[in-house]
Amino acid sequence: MTRADAPTSRRSPLAFIAARWTPDPRTVRRAALAALVMAVVIVVTGGAVRLTGSGLGCPTWPKCTEDSITSTREMGVHGAIEFGNRLLTYVLCAAVGWAIVAARSQKPFRRSLTRLGWAQFWIVMGNAILGGIVVLVGLNPYTVAAHFLLSSALIAVATVMWQRTREGDGAPRPLVGKAVRQLVWFMVAASVLLIAVGTVVTGAGPHAGDSSEVARMPVDWETVSKLHAVLAWIVVTLTFALWFVLKAVDAPGGPLARTRELFLILLAQGAIGYVQYFTDLPEVLVGLHMFGSCVMWIWVLLVLLSLRERPGTAAPEVAVPAAQEPATSASIAGPR
Numbered sequence: 001m002t003r004a005d006a007p008t009s010r011r012s013p014l015a016f017i018a019a020r021w022t023p024d025p026r027t028v029r030r031a032a033l034a035a036l037v038m039a040v041v042i043v044v045t046g047g048a049v050r051l052t053g054s055g056l057g058c059p060t061w062p063k064c065t066e067d068s069i070t071s072t073r074e075m076g077v078h079g080a081i082e083f084g085n086r087l088l089t090y091v092l093c094a095a096v097g098w099a100i101v102a103a104r105s106q107k108p109f110r111r112s113l114t115r116l117g118w119a120q121f122w123i124v125m126g127n128a129i130l131g132g133i134v135v136l137v138g139l140n141p142y143t144v145a146a147h148f149l150l151s152s153a154l155i156a157v158a159t160v161m162w163q164r165t166r167e168g169d170g171a172p173r174p175l176v177g178k179a180v181r182q183l184v185w186f187m188v189a190a191s192v193l194l195i196a197v198g199t200v201v202t203g204a205g206p207h208a209g210d211s212s213e214v215a216r217m218p219v220d221w222e223t224v225s226k227l228h229a230v231l232a233w234i235v236v237t238l239t240f241a242l243w244f245v246l247k248a249v250d251a252p253g254g255p256l257a258r259t260r261e262l263f264l265i266l267l268a269q270g271a272i273g274y275v276q277y278f279t280d281l282p283e284v285l286v287g288l289h290m291f292g293s294c295v296m297w298i299w300v301l302l303v304l305l306s307l308r309e310r311p312g313t314a315a316p317e318v319a320v321p322a323a324q325e326p327a328t329s330a331s332i333a334g335p336r
Helices: 001-011 013-018 023-052 075-106 111-136 141-164 178-204 221-249 251-277 283-305
Strands: none
Touching: 013 075, 023 075, 023 111, 023 141, 023 283, 075 111, 111 141, 141 178, 141 283, 178 221, 178 283, 221 251, 251 283
16 A cells, blocks of 8 residues: 555545445435434334333343343343344344435535534444443333433434525524514424423333333322323424414415424324323323324424525425425515
């Protein structure tokens, strides 16, 4: 190897791939979407582990038992369910890895996209370790709540990356006034609080995640469930108020469409929540409610991201998303 070849030999594998492959913009978008979908899937399957009482199906970590990496026939269906969920972590890592490679290989190079991909990777690694701690401490409800909240952070980063693949790298330009943006931030804060209280409802509720005696959070489950419902109504009210304000100021189609979609998702999620409450928390409805929580959180973020546009060159075959439509009223085209 000559001295001239030395810099090339020291390049990272990502740089090596990027030098030889330029993905289509649609490929980058699909990679980001795949990472987002897998982030939701891992939450839903984790909920299935809990709702089937398989949380300690593999009683230790990182192995499934002291002597076996995989579940054994003697462990039955609970061991298979818990080990299957662990295997899905590798699928999630593969999806995030694909998103990182695609973002790194895009031309021109977009550092912001690559950083969002790596942020997902480190969140996945942290959550994998936290998941192991959850098993080792016997499904302590506080660690379970932290596990779900970190998964919600992963969904947030994946959503931002997916949206950024459909935008340019120019400076963000507001599509609505400051008062509207403040209202949306109030809605985001209320949504975060709603999700956090939801983990307390789970931690105090009857679905402990295992058939054995598992500690629960020392709060009254009925009271915290009612607080969760109140917060849900606050988010619904803020969403409806946002839709009304956007209509009143003749806002662009993107924010209006995302807000309308969020309102419908919230109504469906609320209906599921009330039905499961009055039917003694059947496992299927609880799992569906967890999925709805992920979808709601994604759309809350999409509403927030739709309030601005980033100029850039779009692929000619791809239609401009609704969130990037130009403002239709000069009064809302910039900060007030």
